[in-house]
Amino acid sequence: xxxxxxxxxxxxxxxxxxxxxxxxxxxxxxxxxxxxxxxxxxxxxxxxxxxxxxxxxxxxxxxxxxxxxxxxxxxxxxxxxxxxxxxxxxxxxxxxxxxxxxxxxxxxxxxxxxxxxxxxxxxxxxxxxxxxxxxxxxxxxxxxxxxxxxxxxxxxxxxxxxxxxxxxxxxxxxxxxxxxxxxxxxxx
Amino acid sequence: xxxxxxxxxxxxxxxxxxxxxxxxxxxxxxxxxxxxxxxxxxxxxxxxxxxxxxxxxxxxxxxxxxxxxxxxxxxxxxxxxxxxxxxxxxxxxxxxxxxxxxxxxxxxxxxxxxxxxxxxxxxxxxxxxxxxxxxxxxxxxxxxxxxxxxxxxxxxxxxxxxxxxxxxxxxxxxxxxxxxxxxxxxxx
DNA sequence: TACCTGATGTCAGTTACTGACGTAAGGCTA
DNA sequence: TAGCCTTACGTCAGTAACTGACATCAGGTA
Numbered sequence: 375x376x377x378x379x380x381x382x383x384x385x386x387x388x389x390x391x392x393x394x395x396x397x398x399x400x401x402x403x404x405x406x407x408x409x410x411x412x413x414x415x416x417x418x419x420x421x422x423x424x425x426x427x428x429x430x431x432x433x434x435x436x437x438x439x440x441x442x443x444x445x446x447x448x449x450x451x452x453x454x455x456x457x458x459x460x461x462x463x464x465x466x467x468x469x470x471x472x473x474x475x476x477x478x479x480x481x482x483x484x485x486x487x488x489x490x491x492x493x494x495x496x497x498x499x500x501x502x503x504x505x506x507x508x509x510x511x512x513x514x515x516x517x518x519x520x521x522x523x524x525x526x527x528x529x530x531x532x533x534x535x536x537x538x539x540x541x542x543x544x545x546x547x548x549x550x551x552x553x554x555x556x557x558x559x560x561x562x
Numbered sequence: 563x564x565x566x567x568x569x570x571x572x573x574x575x576x577x578x579x580x581x582x583x584x585x586x587x588x589x590x591x592x593x594x595x596x597x598x599x600x601x602x603x604x605x606x607x608x609x610x611x612x613x614x615x616x617x618x619x620x621x622x623x624x625x626x627x628x629x630x631x632x633x634x635x636x637x638x639x640x641x642x643x644x645x646x647x648x649x650x651x652x653x654x655x656x657x658x659x660x661x662x663x664x665x666x667x668x669x670x671x672x673x674x675x676x677x678x679x680x681x682x683x684x685x686x687x688x689x690x691x692x693x694x695x696x697x698x699x700x701x702x703x704x705x706x707x708x709x710x711x712x713x714x715x716x717x718x719x720x721x722x723x724x725x726x727x728x729x730x731x732x733x734x735x736x737x738x739x740x741x742x743x744x745x746x747x748x749x750x
Numbered sequence: 751t752a753c754c755t756g757a758t759g760t761c762a763g764t765t766a767c768t769g770a771c772g773t774a775a776g777g778c779t780a
Numbered sequence: 781t782a783g784c785c786t787t788a789c790g791t792c793a794g795t796a797a798c799t800g801a802c803a804t805c806a807g808g809t810a
Contacts, residue, residue: 382788403765417789419767489685490678497681515718519746526710530703558707570757591796605758607798 383421383431385411390428395477399485426491429478432467433495437502439464444506453512457503457524458552461531465545468535476536500525527551571609571619573599578616583665587673614679617666620655621683625690627652632694641700645691645712646740649719653733656723664724688713715739 389410393402404425408418422428443460451459468475482488503521504514512520531551534540540547577598581590592613596606610616631648639647656663670676692702692709700708719739722728728735 404767405765414790415766416768416791420789423767425766486682490682493681493685494674494678497677515742516746519743522714554703555707558704592798593796602759603797604760604799608757611798613797 379412382411382413382417386413386418386421387428387431391474391477391481394429394481399481399488426488429481429488430491430495433499436464436467437499439467440499441502441506444503445509447510449510453507453510453516453520454523454552454556456507456510457520458527458549460503461524461528461548461552462545465543465548468532468544472536476538479536496525496529523555527555530554567600570599570601570605574601574606574609575616575619579662579665579669582617582669587669587676614676617669617676618679618683621687624652624655625687627655628687629690629694632691633697635698637698641695641698641704641708642711642740642744644695644698645708646715646737648691649712649716649736649740650733653731653736656720656732660724664726667724684713684717711743715743718742 386407390402390407393407393410404418405415407428408415411418418428422431440460443463444456447456447459482492500518500521503524504517507517507521508514527548528551531544531548534551535542535544535547542550574595578590578595581595581598584590592606593603595616596603599606606616610619628648631651632644635644635647670680688706688709691712692706695705695709696702715736716739719732719736722739723730723732723735730738
């Protein structure tokens with residue numbers, strides 16, 4: 375082990391979540407988060423662009439995985455099938471840590487600034503998925519519309535899975551939500 | 563005329579837009595905006611909750627109008643028809659000042675913080691429209707889905723109208739976008 | 751005339767965020 | 781092994797967003 379014990383980002387993210395839960399996002403200061411992680415405020419900003427970003431570190435990882443799954447999905451799948459397959463395939467990222475994810479969502483739900491950040495992350499995710507669909511040969515505006523629908527499916531499923539009323543796995547809830555949307559949009 | 567010349571908010575909004583255009587949102591300070599409007603920084607914050615909000619003052623007005631139009635729409639109209647009618651009915655708010663609205667959108671497009679604010683405004687607009695639809699007797703999750711679709715229709719139409727390639731009135735472009743979405747979702 | 755209200759100014763303070771510079775461990779190369 | 785470079789961090793000073801407390805003053809009201 376070197377001079378600096380590793381896992382700085384893990385410590386920062388854990389400290390931030392704990393403080394945001396106990397004192398609220400606004401009243402917890404970046405200096406306190408850093409101190410709890412055994413670091414300084416300046417170092418916090420070397421790991422995260424701003425105070426909110428510490429809660430969204432995993433979003434790029436999720437986006438990269440989803441894009442890869444869409445691009446590599448079976449070419450015979452329709453656009454919405456490819457998106458749904460990617461969503462269920464990526465569900466494993468959350469599957470094992472539902473408690474942690476739920477705590478994070480509660481913190482976000484309690485603060486408008488964090489909701490803004492989450493919305494723009496989802497917006498960029500939709501744009502990336504649309505790009506992946508175009509890579510499969512799906513033309514606009516269909517690519518964007520299906521990508522937006524995919525994000526909507528994910529949001530609905532994620533909320534139900536977090537809510538706890540639905541005891542099934544996230545992947546199953548996603549499949550279920552996709553079926554609901556299909557039923558609603560294919561009405562004559 | 564009293565001690566304080568009226569129209570403080572108009573002056574602040576004009577000054578903010580001018581400064582954001584010429585120097586960018588980030589490098590323009592609130593103190594400068596206030597000074598250009600003949601006021602102080604503290605007074606700026608008595609009119610707007612934060613620096614971004616000065617560009618979104620009209621959003622509550624639009625939301626209130628749209629909700630009213632949805633609630634008061636002909637009871638025989640389907641949910642999507644009621645939403646579309648409300649959107650075309652509210653288009654007049656923008657119709658007369660396309661240049662100003664276009665400038666505002668360019669400023670927003672150039673800054674991620676402003677995009678975040680716009681996304682949460684649209685998200686709240688969708689929630690308000692869903693509430694208006696429920697008031698018409700539309701059950702969930704249909705109310706939310708149609709409201710989200712309505713916002714999507716508006717966004718697409720607004721962008722095209724702002725873009726200038728489409729010379730028709732905003733109301734007509736909205737009707738056109740609604741038709742496109744209907745065609746895409748009713749495919750068998 | 752005295753009081754009250756509403757919009758503003760003044761001022762001090764906290765906190766998010768940034769740039770510049772210093773420091774120490776570990777690895778690499780001559 | 782000595783020198784060097786990179787990497788991760790600390791220190792410090794500074795800007796600007798935002799807030800609370802208090803003062804001011806015109807106009808309306810009792």
